[in-house]
Amino acid sequence: MKKVDVIVIGASASGLMCAIEAAKRNRNVYVLDHANKAGKKILMSGGGRCNFTNYDISADNYISHNTHFVKSALSRFTQWDFIAMVEAYKIPYHEREHGQLFCNDSSKDILNLLLNECEKYAARIQLNTEIKSIEQSEHGYLIDTNADKFQCQSLVIATGGLSIPKMGATPFGYKIAQQFSIKVWPTSAGLVPFTLHKADKERLSELSGIAIECVVSVKDISFKENILFTHRGLSGPAILQVSSYWSPGEELIINLLPNINLSEQLILARKNQPQIKLKTLLHKLLPKRLVNILLTNDLLDKTLQEISSEQIDNISQQIQTWRIKPNGTEGYRTAEVTLGGVDCDALSSKTFESKTTPGLYFIGEVMDISGWLGGYNFQWAWSSGWCAGQYV
Numbered sequence: 001m002k003k004v005d006v007i008v009i010g011a012s013a014s015g016l017m018c019a020i021e022a023a024k025r026n027r028n029v030y031v032l033d034h035a036n037k038a039g040k041k042i043l044m045s046g047g048g049r050c051n052f053t054n055y056d057i058s059a060d061n062y063i064s065h066n067t068h069f070v071k072s073a074l075s076r077f078t079q080w081d082f083i084a085m086v087e088a089y090k091i092p093y094h095e096r097e098h099g100q101l102f103c104n105d106s107s108k109d110i111l112n113l114l115l116n117e118c119e120k121y122a123a124r125i126q127l128n129t130e131i132k133s134i135e136q137s138e139h140g141y142l143i144d145t146n147a148d149k150f151q152c153q154s155l156v157i158a159t160g161g162l163s164i165p166k167m168g169a170t171p172f173g174y175k176i177a178q179q180f181s182i183k184v185w186p187t188s189a190g191l192v193p194f195t196l197h198k199a200d201k202e203r204l205s206e207l208s209g210i211a212i213e214c215v216v217s218v219k220d221i222s223f224k225e226n227i228l229f230t231h232r233g234l235s236g237p238a239i240l241q242v243s244s245y246w247s248p249g250e251e252l253i254i255n256l257l258p259n260i261n262l263s264e265q266l267i268l269a270r271k272n273q274p275q276i277k278l279k280t281l282l283h284k285l286l287p288k289r290l291v292n293i294l295l296t297n298d299l300l301d302k303t304l305q306e307i308s309s310e311q312i313d314n315i316s317q318q319i320q321t322w323r324i325k326p327n328g329t330e331g332y333r334t335a336e337v338t339l340g341g342v343d344c345d346a347l348s349s350k351t352f353e354s355k356t357t358p359g360l361y362f363i364g365e366v367m368d369i370s371g372w373l374g375g376y377n378f379q380w381a382w383s384s385g386w387c388a389g390q391y392v
Contacts, residue, residue: 001148001149001150001151002030002148002149002150002151003150003151003152004028004029004030004150004151004152005022005027005028005029005152005153005154005392006019006022006027006028006029006030006152006153006154006155006156006392007029007030007031007032007141007143007150007152007154007155007156008022008029008030008031008032008156008158009031009032009033009131009155009156009157009158009159009172009173009176010031010032010033010157010158010159010160010173010364010366011031011032011033011035011038011039011125011127012039012041012042012158012159012160012364012365012381013039013041013042013114013364013378013381013382013385014158014363014364014365014380014381014382014384014385015031015033015156015158015159015363015364015385016031016038016039016114016115016117016118016125016385017114017381017382017385017386017389018156018158018361018363018384018385018386018388018389018392019031019118019123019125019389020114020117020118020121020123020389021385021386021388021389021390022123022154022389022392023118023121023122023123024121024389025389025390027154027392029122029123029124030123030124030125030126030150030152031118031123031124031125031126032126032129032131032143032145032150033125033126033127033129034127034128034129034130034131034168034170035127035128035168036127036128037127038111038114038115038125038127039111039114039115040167040168041160041164041167042107042110042111042114043107043108043111044107044164044167045107045378046102046103046107048106048107049102049103049104049105049106049107050102050103050106050107050109050110050378051096051100051101051102051374051375051378052082052086052093052101052102052103052110052375052378053079053082053083053101053375053378053379053382054079054098054099054100054101054374054375054376054379055079055095055099055101056098056099057074057078057079057376057379058074059071059074061371061372061374061376062369062370062371062372062376062380063190063244063245063339063369063370063371064344064367064368064369064370065185065343065344065345065368066344066345066368069344069345069347069349069369070369070380070383071349072349072350072387073349073352073380073383073384073386073387074379074380074383076383076386076387077382077383077386077387078383079375079379081382081386082379082382083101085113086110086113089109089112089113089116091103091105091109091110091113092104092105097225098225098374099374099375100374100375101375126147126148128147129145129146129147129148130145130146131143131144131145131172132144132145132146134155134176134179136180136357137151139151139153140152140153140154140155140359141153141155141359141360143155153359154359154361154392155359155360155361156352156361156362156363156388156392157173157176157177157342157360157361157362157363157366158173158362158363158364158366158385159172159173159366160173160338160364160365160366161173161187161337161338161341161365161366162187162189162332162335162338163189163190163332163335163336163337163338163365164332164333164334164335164336165332165333166333169332169338173341173342173362173366174187174341174342174366177342177346177362177366180354180356180357180360181356182342182343182346182354182356182357182362183342183343183345183346184340184341184342184343185340185341185342185343185368186340187338187339187340187341188338188339188340189243189329189330189331189332189335189338189339190243190244190335190336190337190338190339190370191240191241191243191244191335191336191337191370191372191373192240192243192329192330192331192334192335192336193230193232193233193234193235193239193240193243193329193330193334194233194234194235194239194243194246194252194326194327194328194329194330195232195233195326195327195328195329195330196232196233196234196324196326196327197325197326197327198327200324200327201232201233201327203293204229204293205231206289206293207229207287207289207290207293208229208230208231209228209229209230210228210229210287210289210290211226211227211228211229211236212226212227212256212286212287212290213225213226213258213259214226214227214238214254214255214256214258215238215254215255215258216238216239216241216242216252216253216254216255217242217252217253217254217255218242218245218246218250218251218252218253219245219250221242221245222242223237223238223241223242224238224258225237225238225241226238227239227254232330233326233327233330234252234324234326237373240336240373241372241373243329244337244339244370244372246326246329248328249325250325251323251324251325252323252324252325252326253321253322253323254321254322254323254324255320255321255322256286256290256294256319256320256322257285257286257319257320258320260285262285262315262316262319262320263312263313263316265281266278266281266304266307266312266315266316267309267312269281269304270304270305270307270312273304274303274304274305275303275304275305276303276304277300277301277302277303277304278295278299278300278301278302278303278304278307278315279291279292279300279301281304282295282300282319286319294318294319294322295315295318299311299315336373336377337365337370337371337377338365338370339370340368341365341366341367341368341369342362342366342367342368343368344367344368344369347361347362347367350387350391351387351388351390351391352384352387352388352391353388353391361388361391361392363381363384363385363387363388364380364381364384364385365377365380365381367384369384
């Protein structure tokens, strides 16, 4: 049996960060993972460029049953702290829209940073390791695996959620929480494309590949970014963002022309260019295929002088408050995050230790914390991992 100070289960972004920080304190640390590679989700993230954080991070960018929980960790290890690590390793990066930071070259740069830090401080990583059982003992925890038996004082669960099962996602972390009577909120897919009902899917199928900037709203939250029509339904940044707030049966309200007042433009055009056809004007503002699906040919072929003010209002509503009810989402297969998870109220916001089970810690996505698209989930991994690493 190997006796160690800290076992981290999950060679994830949060798990590796925690291991580094614990090892800096001269703790004897092992990271165990069932996969054959560390940091698989890091490698695939951001289209292979890893959107590793965001210039603008606040609690408002996170979804949880306890949104105040994130404030402590985000203030103790900030985006600037992680950026400093990136710059210390001379990793070239750039900013995209909304303050998102990406590697210039490859996600491997971020993973190599973490692996180099693990090696530097002697945090060991053991892959291809299946956890058979975990038991609490008077000295901490006994962990039985397919390779070795371990005894540790502190056990950190950094196994992530259910998103993208082909990358090795499992409900393991939730099962450990339940084993120790820690509440787990119901989970669902977040940051995920929508599927459509059959009639809408058939009607919109010819729009596949079209992307336009929109404002997409659900409940009382809106996002202004691109939407993308796909052969399965709706995707793109604005769609992924609202998916985390959407509930089955709810309509999306989409403003397809968010930067203008269409009614005013049509009324002004009717005054100045009465002979112009409606379709001529609208085809300059929106993709032709989209316009032709939203409005009838009879209406589109009319000149502006033939269109009443009431019709102009209806046209504007159809385009600027387009309503569509998704059939569902694509689920965990393509979801970027998992909503729900280990109850934050069961953990210390300072140490991430269970309030009822000493020496047991939960960090990262396994918790009931989900960030927006744009580097927020990685920052949560860095912050939660760093904070737990100061105490395990």
